[in-house]
Amino acid sequence: MSETEIPSNGGRAAGAGILLEDVTKRFPGQEKPAVGGLTMEIPQGSIVMLVGPSGCGKTTTLKMINRLIEPTSGRIILNGEDVTGIDGDQLRRGIGYVIQAGGLFPHMTVAANIAVVPKMLNWDKERIRSRVDELLELVSLDPALYRDRYPKELSGGQQQRVGVARALAADPPVLLMDEPFGAVDPITRQRLQDELLHIQSELHKTIVCVTHDFDEAVKLGDWIAIFDEGAQLVQYDSPERILASPANEFVENFIGSGAGLKQLTLTRVNEVDLVMPVTASVGDLTSDTLSRLQGAGEQNAVVLDERGRPIQWLSRRQLSRLDRHTDAVDPRLPVIGNQATLNDALDTMLVSSTGAALVTGPRESFLGMVTVQTVMEAITAANDAAQQGSSSAPVGINSGMIQRAGDPVPVQDVAGTGAPQ
Numbered sequence: 001m002s003e004t005e006i007p008s009n010g011g012r013a014a015g016a017g018i019l020l021e022d023v024t025k026r027f028p029g030q031e032k033p034a035v036g037g038l039t040m041e042i043p044q045g046s047i048v049m050l051v052g053p054s055g056c057g058k059t060t061t062l063k064m065i066n067r068l069i070e071p072t073s074g075r076i077i078l079n080g081e082d083v084t085g086i087d088g089d090q091l092r093r094g095i096g097y098v099i100q101a102g103g104l105f106p107h108m109t110v111a112a113n114i115a116v117v118p119k120m121l122n123w124d125k126e127r128i129r130s131r132v133d134e135l136l137e138l139v140s141l142d143p144a145l146y147r148d149r150y151p152k153e154l155s156g157g158q159q160q161r162v163g164v165a166r167a168l169a170a171d172p173p174v175l176l177m178d179e180p181f182g183a184v185d186p187i188t189r190q191r192l193q194d195e196l197l198h199i200q201s202e203l204h205k206t207i208v209c210v211t212h213d214f215d216e217a218v219k220l221g222d223w224i225a226i227f228d229e230g231a232q233l234v235q236y237d238s239p240e241r242i243l244a245s246p247a248n249e250f251v252e253n254f255i256g257s258g259a260g261l262k263q264l265t266l267t268r269v270n271e272v273d274l275v276m277p278v279t280a281s282v283g284d285l286t287s288d289t290l291s292r293l294q295g296a297g298e299q300n301a302v303v304l305d306e307r308g309r310p311i312q313w314l315s316r317r318q319l320s321r322l323d324r325h326t327d328a329v330d331p332r333l334p335v336i337g338n339q340a341t342l343n344d345a346l347d348t349m350l351v352s353s354t355g356a357a358l359v360t361g362p363r364e365s366f367l368g369m370v371t372v373q374t375v376m377e378a379i380t381a382a383n384d385a386a387q388q389g390s391s392s393a394p395v396g397i398n399s400g401m402i403q404r405a406g407d408p409v410p411v412q413d414v415a416g417t418g419a420p421q
């Protein structure tokens with residue numbers, strides 16, 4: 001066993017798969033279980049978001065993974081090994097845990113907060129010091145400025161970042177997060193979400209995250225588990241498929257209005273076919289551009305500077321007033337980078353009241369346009385793709401049957417024969 005007591009799969013930064021196997025939690029004096037017979041697979045290296053109405057058992061499920069809450073029955077398997085019986089304190093040293101507002105110790109400096117688990121693991125001082133600085137860099141806090149501060153000397157977003165750094169300190173394969181970005185303003189929240197995705201793209205942890213915010217689940221989750229009371233899994237699937245085919249009315253209500261628009265946050269501009277308009281270069285004759293527009297049956301041309309960056313977007317009427325294209329830069333051009341989402345593209349179009357957004361790539365060079373038509377087609381394509389098959393969804397069901405949430409219940413299950421699929 002490794003020093004963290006988590007069954008290790010060798011790689012320093014790799015995540016570990018988790019399997020909850022028919023897990024139930026009954027609190028004393030409660031009539032119904034908080035979590036009833038939950039079997040759920042959390043694939044290694046993925047982000048699984050737990051969502052559902054207040055009191056449905058999300059936090060209880062999360063805390064059973066690191067045994068802050070002991071299951072009444074069932075097993076928790078980490079990386080293929082049953083950890084239900086191992087010492088809870090040791091287990092928790094190998095599982096990062098992030099809670100709202102960071103959950104920092106107020107009387108300890110930032111560095112001391114981050115160092116809690118490494119100290120328990122008896123790392124030497126130099127190793128701890130360099131790890132603290134490395135983690136502060138990772139969460140975008142300058143170590144020289146922040147390492148010796150106390151939590152009360154930090155903003156909410158900074159406290160949250162330190163909370164993430166602390167959870168990552170001993171490089172645990174698993175990270176549990178309970179409403180991690182619940183206590184910060186929407187802009188900081190968005191930034192922290194982006195940072196988490198960036199960190200995850202480097203570290204590939206197995207992350208289980210509770211949220212109240214369905215949009216956050218769509219943005220962060222590889223998989224979303226939608227719970228009803230008693231942690232009954234109503235649907236467990238990719239954000240794309242949940243948005244395109246909600247299992248039932250409960251899920252539809254949960255998604256709320258604008259499922260199509262939410263889908264737009266899942267597609268990046270670099271994944272769609274761009275439209276190439278008529279372009280012209282600084283110094284070209286506008287009469288040439290006009291005749292090319294005529295030939296193409298188009299109304300507007302994009303003017304590029306000497307480095308291929310879009311600087312103007314002119315109508316035929318504007319062109320007819322000019323002799324040659326100038327190098328004036330229009331500051332209101334609806335420009336987006338090709339990493340932006342289709343939702344960003346649509347926003348840009350709406351703000352600038354244009355039917356398209358100009359897309360730039362490396363060094364702001366012009367790549368083409370996203371049009372309203374492109375956006376509409378992308379929604380349709382995402383729907384079609386999402387409708388096709390659900391083969392890769394992880395296992396998720398209550399009452400011990402191995403079956404995917406959202407699948408039609410087979411006849412023998414109704415009859416209670418319990419035959420696995």
Ligand SMILES: Nc1ncnc2c1ncn2[C@@H]1O[C@H](COP(=O)(O)OP(=O)(O)OP(=O)(O)O)[C@@H](O)[C@H]1O
Pocket residue numbers: 027028030034052053054055056057058059060061
């Ligand atoms: N220590 C406890 N003792 C008794 N009942 C509890 C305890 N902790 C939680 N519960 C009950 O278990 C159920 C599930 O609670 P849990 O905190 O897991 O829900 P949740 O989905 O995380 O809710 P929220 O979104 O409001 O945080 C609730 O009915 C709650 O009242």
